[in-house]
Amino acid sequence: MEKSKSSIPGFENFPGREVKFKTPYTFLEARRKTDGAEGLWRIRNNLYDLEGFAKFHPGGEEWIRLTKGTDITEIFESHHLTDKAAKLLPKYLVREAASPRKLPITFETNGFFSTFKRRALDALKHVDFHRPSRKTNFIADFLVGTTVLLSLAVAYTQSYLIVVPAGIFLAWTTVIGHNYFHMRNTFRMYYFDLSTMSSKDWRITHAMSHHVYPNTLWDYEIYSFEPFLFWLPDPTKSTLSGVVSQLASPLIWALGFYEQAIKRYYSVFLEYKRFEFRDAVPFFLPMSMSLFAPSVLVAVKLWLLIILAGSFVFFMIGVNAAHHHPDIFHDGDIYRDDFDWGILELDAVRERTVIDDSDFLVLTNFGLHGLHHLLPTVDHCYLPLCEKAFKKTCKEFGISTEKFSQWELVKGQFKQIVQLEPQSKPELLSKEKFQKSACNLPFICISLFGNLISWQGFTIGLQVEAWRECGTIQLGLERRSVWLENFRKDQCYYYYYFHLGSFTAVGHGSP
Template sequence: MNELKSSIPGLVYLPTREYSKSSDGFLEGRKQVDGAENLWRINNRLYNLDEFINNHPGGAQWISLTKGTDITELFETHHLSNKAENMLPKFYVRDAKTPRSIPMTFNENGFYKTFKKRSYEALKNINYHYPSFKTNLIADTVMIMTILFCLVSAATQSMITSTIAGVLMTWTTIIGHNYLHMRDNYRMYYLDISLMSSRDWRITHVMSHHMYPNTIWDIEMYGYEPLFQYLPRKKSIIRYLGIFYSPIFWFLSFYLVGIKRYISVFFVNKKIEFGDLVPFIIPIIMCFYSQNIQTAFKIWITIIGISSFVFMFIGFNAAHHHPKIFHDGDICRDDLDWGLLELDAVRDRNVIDDYYFLVVTNFGSHGLHHLLPTIDHAYLPLCLPALQKTCEEFNINNDKFTQIELIKGQFAQLRRTHPEKNMR
């Protein structure tokens, strides 16, 4: 095996990285290196949460999926108060036998813990465990508009309405992503209408990308290798070809994800969950408004392709890829505070972050969202003073990029082969 060494000291190589780019492959790799012994590891202690699975306020899935892994980062970032921490002793089994496979730290006086304490003070007087009415209203309205324009497209066979439906489906999918970070709720299934899986995204996006952005543990990067090579490594012709076939991939992405998803459902896992049925709700309804089933299916497939292109265009250019943003292989900070890694691997955007509708439909307020992933975007502005104050204390730059800069930077990053000292 040709292991890719991380430039972050102490971040071990995931053994499944080379041969499995799936969500379950990521979890399997974690089980092999985390030293959790089929329990749940937090820092250097092992806990048995079997009896707590069905009582977890955030939902059973978070606990059941992570059995046998180190959940330190998830635990720290998904609980603002110390209530969960105070419950841990009754689930304690023993100390871990091996060092952690992740070197990131959560020191009490470090950047992230300092920011988190201040954020809790800013949020403690609101019910931040649930989304706001404003966000729910936008989410439900966009979802309803998506369905309506899909039905109009089925009835009229208009390319214009199909394009609008595709854009609306993209927005619905992105909004659904916001909800899957939270405790179990029906709106997280809005993401599934695109053929993507909310269950898999909780692994690949929340447990992998959000916890370890732009590192060799980020499946949202290595999952696209060798087609897209964002890490600053050796030169190869495919690095440059990625610039040209990106638009084709963006258009095909949802189709490829859907095929992979249902091969897994029917032939690998052989288990159908509620989220697996969600993508077919819209095309079934469309059949009643179209001339025939074939026409409805053709229009639905077209809408999926348009939505895929728009979603990937937004996602690939949202926050993470630019030559001035940290990617594994770049020179790493001496301070391995988890929050500093998050900010080094993210840049916010001008304009996008200034309008709430654009925030929730275009992966806005990205830095705050990475630091406080379970908090509704409507509440994140309350934590902005805490972020600014903490950044000042730790000498962290909070400059934003424009959307054009990130689009250009994403393609420039594909060409970059030399390491930089990309710190805020």
């Protein structure tokens, strides 16, 4: 069940998907083979030698070391809000790259992302956004302290009941640790490592893969779950396997920390061949627990249970947070014509009601996730400062800022697992493109006839679209092969789907 063709025009398949034992290291290795960076650092079509600069990099040497031999255009643009980094670049220029860039993503000066970035920088001018906020630090320290105390209480009382809150606090500590590994090096990023997962690995799989290419073939957080959880629409996956995945989800969430711990130490010893301070951090909890438990063995057993509970909560929060819902773009769905990087981000994410209104919930639930994708290095507590700029820019570029409730996202995530068919979302097509796809009645008759005689597993639907702005009714054609159930409300139109034999009719009406 390997999916290898992207629906984003110009997006090439990512060879990292084909590797049997997928680790963060293999993601980078695949990038080195694919990106045409010729052993250097690639930004757009230029190659730079950042070797000498690495130890002066304000974000930390690690970012530079890990990305050697890859195309860093997207991370470079999204991680540097000011033009300071861009001004330094010419000094390190080596030559032009021999091959074209593998991805068609753009950062046009007047495009969505660059416009938003300028406004965000202005909105953040009164805070030191390069450093974590005091509020975040306080909440993080409180969470890690509570996790340690609860873990010690578990060891002392050997109470399975306390394992549950210890697991919840460990999960929250891990989520807030995510705020820190995105930023320049700070000791609080190691809070993340208490989970047994690696802050270094997540800088690769989350910051360099998921954040940059969410819900696409290049997203490690998509392909590393396959085939257990398969969110991309793919007609070759079966409904049965989707249902099994739905049922097995809680088990998959609970085993996530174990799985990542195994891969982590495999990479430490066999791939990176380097044991760092952060690789000792996961042992802090079991070691301190063993001082309070009757034996080391009992302490380890109880710690493994806390890890299990923490993993369950962490992945339950993570997979249901922002990215998976049939209304959210997944590679395979028909994509729009605009390849602006910021729009690619927002098409693959949805903000949430309630959670996004509280700093504590934002920090413990991957909240304000769209804004966080656009500004990954900005402390989550500073993101609300950019909301006005975000809404204004979205409005100008016709991007929806409609939020979902958490419950809507949970339901959507489970639905997405059994999503076989690519979706065509009219909101992703420009009005001009949609109008081009609309056609007149005689053509519909011809197509219907074609469908009736060929019966080739796909159907041609009649689509009625009402544009609110012009108030005209258009008739268009749409290829669909499944019954798209129910009724969805979008920004400015409604859709109705109904089904006659293999014939699917799609209705959209403005409210």
